[in-house]
Amino acid sequence: MSAVLNRRDFLSVTTATAGGLMVAFHVPGLAQGGAATPELNAWVQILPDESVVIRIARSEMGQGTLTGLAQLVAEELECDWAKVKTEYPTPGQNLARNRAWGSMSTGGSRGVRESHEYVRKGGALARALLIQAAANQWSVSVVECATASGWVTHAGKKLSYGSLAAEAAKLAAPADIQLKPPKDWKLAGRPMKRLDTKPKLDGSLVYGMDLQLPGMLNAAIKDCPVFGGKLKSFDASEVEKRPGVKKVVKVGDSAVAVVADTWWRAKTALDALPIVWDEGANITQNSADTAAMLKAGLDADTAAVGSSQGDVKGALAAAARKVEAVYSYPHQNHATMEVMNATAKWTPERCEVWTPTQNGEAALAAAAEASGLPPSACEVFKLHLGGGFGRRGAVHDWVRQAVVIAKELPGTPVKLIWSREEDMTHGRYHPVTQCKLTAGLDAAGKLTALHMRISGQSIVAGIFPQNIRDGKDPAVFQGLNAGGAEGALGYAVPHLLIDHAMRNPTVPPGFWRGVNLNQNAVYLECFVDEVAHAAKRDPLELRRELLAGSPKHLAVLNAVAAKAGWGKPRAKGRYLGLAQIMGFGSYVAACAEVSVNKKGELKIHRIVAATDPGHAVNPQQIAAQVEGSFVYGLSAALFGEITVKDGRVEQQNFNTYPVMKMEHMPAVETICMPSGGFWGGVGEPTIAVAAPAVLNAIFAATGKRVRDLPLSKHSLA
Amino acid sequence: MAELTVNGKRMQFEAEADTPLLWVLREQLSLTGTKYGCGVAQCGACTVHVDGAPVRSCVMPASALTEKQKVTTIEGLAPNASHPLQKAWDALDVPQCGFCQSGMLMAAAALLKAKPKPTDADIDAAMTNICRCGTYNRVRAAIHLAAGQVQRKQIPIVIEGGQA
Numbered sequence: 001m002s003a004v005l006n007r008r009d010f011l012s013v014t015t016a017t018a019g020g021l022m023v024a025f026h027v028p029g030l031a032q033g034g035a036a037t038p039e040l041n042a043w044v045q046i047l048p049d050e051s052v053v054i055r056i057a058r059s060e061m062g063q064g065t066l067t068g069l070a071q072l073v074a075e076e077l078e079c080d081w082a083k084v085k086t087e088y089p090t091p092g093q094n095l096a097r098n099r100a101w102g103s104m105s106t107g108g109s110r111g112v113r114e115s116h117e118y119v120r121k122g123g124a125l126a127r128a129l130l131i132q133a134a135a136n137q138w139s140v141s142v143v144e145c146a147t148a149s150g151w152v153t154h155a156g157k158k159l160s161y162g163s164l165a166a167e168a169a170k171l172a173a174p175a176d177i178q179l180k181p182p183k184d185w186k187l188a189g190r191p192m193k194r195l196d197t198k199p200k201l202d203g204s205l206v207y208g209m210d211l212q213l214p215g216m217l218n219a220a221i222k223d224c225p226v227f228g229g230k231l232k233s234f235d236a237s238e239v240e241k242r243p244g245v246k247k248v249v250k251v252g253d254s255a256v257a258v259v260a261d262t263w264w265r266a267k268t269a270l271d272a273l274p275i276v277w278d279e280g281a282n283i284t285q286n287s288a289d290t291a292a293m294l295k296a297g298l299d300a301d302t303a304a305v306g307s308s309q310g311d312v313k314g315a316l317a318a319a320a321r322k323v324e325a326v327y328s329y330p331h332q333n334h335a336t337m338e339v340m341n342a343t344a345k346w347t348p349e350r351c352e353v354w355t356p357t358q359n360g361e362a363a364l365a366a367a368a369e370a371s372g373l374p375p376s377a378c379e380v381f382k383l384h385l386g387g388g389f390g391r392r393g394a395v396h397d398w399v400r401q402a403v404v405i406a407k408e409l410p411g412t413p414v415k416l417i418w419s420r421e422e423d424m425t426h427g428r429y430h431p432v433t434q435c436k437l438t439a440g441l442d443a444a445g446k447l448t449a450l451h452m453r454i455s456g457q458s459i460v461a462g463i464f465p466q467n468i469r470d471g472k473d474p475a476v477f478q479g480l481n482a483g484g485a486e487g488a489l490g491y492a493v494p495h496l497l498i499d500h501a502m503r504n505p506t507v508p509p510g511f512w513r514g515v516n517l518n519q520n521a522v523y524l525e526c527f528v529d530e531v532a533h534a535a536k537r538d539p540l541e542l543r544r545e546l547l548a549g550s551p552k553h554l555a556v557l558n559a560v561a562a563k564a565g566w567g568k569p570r571a572k573g574r575y576l577g578l579a580q581i582m583g584f585g586s587y588v589a590a591c592a593e594v595s596v597n598k599k600g601e602l603k604i605h606r607i608v609a610a611t612d613p614g615h616a617v618n619p620q621q622i623a624a625q626v627e628g629s630f631v632y633g634l635s636a637a638l639f640g641e642i643t644v645k646d647g648r649v650e651q652q653n654f655n656t657y658p659v660m661k662m663e664h665m666p667a668v669e670t671i672c673m674p675s676g677g678f679w680g681g682v683g684e685p686t687i688a689v690a691a692p693a694v695l696n697a698i699f700a701a702t703g704k705r706v707r708d709l710p711l712s713k714h715s716l717a
Numbered sequence: 718m719a720e721l722t723v724n725g726k727r728m729q730f731e732a733e734a735d736t737p738l739l740w741v742l743r744e745q746l747s748l749t750g751t752k753y754g755c756g757v758a759q760c761g762a763c764t765v766h767v768d769g770a771p772v773r774s775c776v777m778p779a780s781a782l783t784e785k786q787k788v789t790t791i792e793g794l795a796p797n798a799s800h801p802l803q804k805a806w807d808a809l810d811v812p813q814c815g816f817c818q819s820g821m822l823m824a825a826a827a828l829l830k831a832k833p834k835p836t837d838a839d840i841d842a843a844m845t846n847i848c849r850c851g852t853y854n855r856v857r858a859a860i861h862l863a864a865g866q867v868q869r870k871q872i873p874i875v876i877e878g879g880q881a
Binding site for chain 2: 061062063064081082190191192193194196197198199200201202203204205206207209210212218243262263264265268335336337338339384385386387388389417419420619620621623624627628629630631632635653654655659660661662663665667668
């Protein structure tokens with residue numbers, strides 16, 4: 001029976017690695033038992049069979065970072081790409097080795113752009129050792145040796161990396177090393193196939209939810225449905241005698257979990273468990289109250305200033321014409337396909353956690369705190385993520401819960417899986433904001449002044465409040481900054497003021513793929529369209545004028561306009577909309593082509609999208625990220641809204657929180673146009689242009705300006 | 718003790734009558750390729766075949782099936798991932814996080830069985846699975862590729878290299 005075989009295979013894997021360093025099920029490279037050859041450095045280990053094990057510190061959650069980082073190491077190493085396998089070092093190892101792998105945080109589209117230099121050095125230094133080992137053997141100078149595809153060569157002689165690795169590992173690494181200029185890349189920069197596809201095609205990849213350990217139990221949990229509420233009491237006797245139920249556990253001061261032999265039994269017992277909540281003061285909270293609070297912030301006297309130049313007040317007073325609009329952007333759930341889960345095993349001496357996480361080190365910290373043990377007595381084994389999108393990065397609430405539950409059953413591994421309903425109602429939500437924009441035009445229709453007042457929630461205040469200075473969260477101005485990699489405003493406006501009135505509702509915020517660039521791009525790019533319309537100017541021409549001093553912003557805009565056929569004749573009833581923004585280090589633009597029929601039904605036919613990420617490590621994966629960005633961004637624009645009634649989230653599952661499906665998906669044409677000289681991220685920036693490009697196209701088609709999302713709340717008829 | 722025929726093998730399990738097929742597969746039979754995504758037949762991550770037809774196993778009580786009915790999961794779709802869809806998925810690097818892909822593949826396999834040359838409208842109607850990473854366009858292209866409606870070189874996705 002295949003099920004039994006699977007289980008035996010699994011047990012053999014766990015046995016082989018018990019007490020060992022690497023436990024990463026179905027991550028290539030694991031079963032080879034690399035202890036036979038010492039590593040060349042933290043990043044590279046070469047086995048006698050010529051396998052090249054490249055260690056990846058950042059997490060793979062679909063975004064392709066695993067493959068991209070491996071390409072960068074392999075580029076410098078000059079190994080045979082077909083022999084490359086990858087594995088995750090554990091957070092515990094990183095701690096024990098003085099953070100040899102640097103940050104494990106995987107968010108903010110930083111995977112490649114913040115670690116490209118040291119991972120390439122890892123590959124280059126390993127190559128230098130292999131050359132030195134060969135040169136020593138041949139008694140020749142290293143400068144006379146060359147490398148290619150896993151071989152060191154010299155005057156007709158050659159030695160394989162696998163045969164040199166053991167000797168190379170004994171040598172001292174050079175103090176520093178020159179990296180290849182990107183123009184000389186042979187492997188990086190090419191549209192390589194992902195390294196992790198095959199186990200995703202036959203069900204063999206073990207996600208966190210799929211983990212099975214010997215003697216493992218399963219847990220289902222309910223946290224107080226009202227944010228900030230507490231658990232008052234529960235009647236365990238009602239469910240303790242149900243088949244398979246082992247224990248009912250209070251988790252912290254706000255949650256209760258049922259532990260059973262199977263998750264289904266745990267979940268159904270939890271559903272039957274009488275629970276009394278102390279719902280607390282937030283029970284009076286509703287989304288309408290939040291909206292009113294934010295609205296008041298739009299005209300508040302005090303606000304933290306993001307960008308300021310000239311005299312906006314004076315320029316607006318002197319303007320020949322003013323344009324004003326108020327926009328809003330709702331709370332949204334990440335809705336990763338794999339719900340939150342973690343498996344924990346606790347003893348008085350040690351705590352181990354297996355979990356999909358975007359930040360293994362933060363998961364380790366959460367495990368240590370919840371376990372009452374020092375971090376050195378804890379370990380986290382990262383598993384591939386069934387989606388991350390920011391939910392699995394900064395806050396590891398589910399890890400804490402799993403450890404607290406496991407503490408009640410010392411020595412027994414317990415797998416905690418949230419229900420979709422728990423996941424939907426206990427997220428860390430996209431921040432809710434509103435924005436009032438006021439523009440001043442001169443008599444010639446030129447934009448002379450712009451005031452953007454953002455009012456609303458700060459993610460940083462909710463998660464890292466220690467980083468708030470004088471009431472200011474600098475991250476809320478993403479894409480609107482005077483400069484910098486995280487999002488520079490491209491438009492030159494003589495009199496400019498962008499400020500933020502922080503208003504934090506009780507709904508906990510989180511980093512949501514695209515972060516603050518999402519709403520800022522809607523506000524900015526839809527409003528620029530409004531200004532163009534008011535000034536009777538072509539939206540592309542107005543943008544070109546305002547971006548004249550920002551050539552990279554302008555280049556992506558021009559690229560999408562040209563490919564989409566802006567200004568050219570097109571099929572009857574088809575209309576275009578533009579958007580551009582800079583964020584996460586990259587320049588992006590989109591042009592959406594839509595039609596709206598007499599019944600008001602929207603059809604998004606096609607989107608042309610351009611990205612300038614500086615250096616493009618894997619263009620086909622960039623295209624995949626751009627395609628995916630429209631699913632995430634348009635899900636938000638069309639459907640995404642979390643609302644609160646009586647202090648609790650109203651949406652429970654995908655039937656009340658709809659997302660994009662195949663039938664809604666436009667064709668996406670990606671233009672990857674790396675201009676060199678900088679490193680930008682690609683997982684997030686394009687999300688931000690999805691909504692404004694479509695909203696602007698809808699305006700072109702219907703004359704209707706939708707200013708609050710999602711679109712599903714509005715009739716286009 | 719109840720019995721099911723899964724991927725051509727008789728399998729025995731113990732579960733309450735209301736236990737969904739999904740959880741029997743995952744927890745009793747260790748077939749974890751079939752995923753839990755919503756539990757209410759919305760997302761399709763749990764899609765399996767029962768006698769060749771796509772079924773959302775999260776809402777199908779295992780006790781509603783007899784051992785004569787043939788349940789096929791992603792693990793049993795084809796030996797060594799040799800189904801034309803699995804090959805097309807591989808050729809186009811379709812999965813991102815991959816969590817929804819078992820369900821996508823099972824839904825697509827049932828579609829091709831019913832309609833060997835599906836139109837885009839057929840694909841829209843049959844493929845109602847949710848993907849949050851955003852693989853829809855590559856899923857569509859891979860279905861047409863597997864159906865032989867297009868050649869690989871006609872699909873403008875350039876991918877180099879392969880896996881060892």
